[in-house]
Amino acid sequence: MLKKILECSSITASYDGVNVIDSLSFTVSEGDFLCILGENGSGKSTLIKCLLGIKPLDGGKIIMGDGLKFRDIGYLPQHTSLQHGFPATVSEVVISGCLGRRGLRPFYTSAEKEIADTAMKRLGIADIAKKSCRELSGGQQQRMFLARAMCAAKKLLLLDEPVTGLDPVAQAEMYELITELNKKDNMTVIMVSHDVVKSIGCANRILCLCSARDSFYGTPEEYVSSHLGSKFIGEQS
Secondary structure, eight states: OOOOOEEEEEEEETTTTEEEEEEEEEETTTEEEEEEEEEETTHHHHHHHTTTSSSSSEEEEEEEOOOOOOOEEEOTTTOOOTTTTOOOBHHHHHHHHGGHHHTTTOOHOOOOHOOOOHHHHHHTOOOTTTTTGGGGGGHHHHHHHHHHHHHHOSSSEEEEEETOOOOOHHHHHHHHHHHHHTTTTTHHHHHHHHOOHHHHHHOOOOEEEEEEEEEEEOOHHHHSSSHHHHHHHHHHH
């Protein structure tokens, strides 16, 4: 039986006294690929903040399983960008994902450097490790940020629309990489997406948010035949 990595039990979260998420429940097990779908304003960003421990709940609880802690979640935020003149190299950005492991130590250990090197090799960017991250293409930058998230992740990757802003080729490559991390490396993935068709194809669980009180959680096959699935698939067809 697969171990539960994370369980949300009747969670409620609000802004300015208005519930954005109301009594939402779902589970994420070891090796799951959960895609979170929904329109803008449906609560996806709020849910992410709750899962990261950034936003407190108004009700319910989030239960971390198998020794998982908030700091062990590898997070790739939406629209990650570099400030003009940012001087770091690719390897420096990637290994910064180990900051949670490093704690108050002033230097990275050889084991942490190995984690970063392995992540860069896994994502095909080891050959540009010493390159300034300002010189990278959009697809290379996103691979770099995904490698950084992998350095933080011990059991779970949380990806917020990881292909936004990429060209179609880079999008396809990113989807392939994420799917491989899930299938071949057994990394549990939660991915926020607007692409219903791609989500159905790569996920084994779908969470669709429509409003505070209207949501779906289940398999892709169940989602396709649900009222929310019919709505969102119809909008993209």
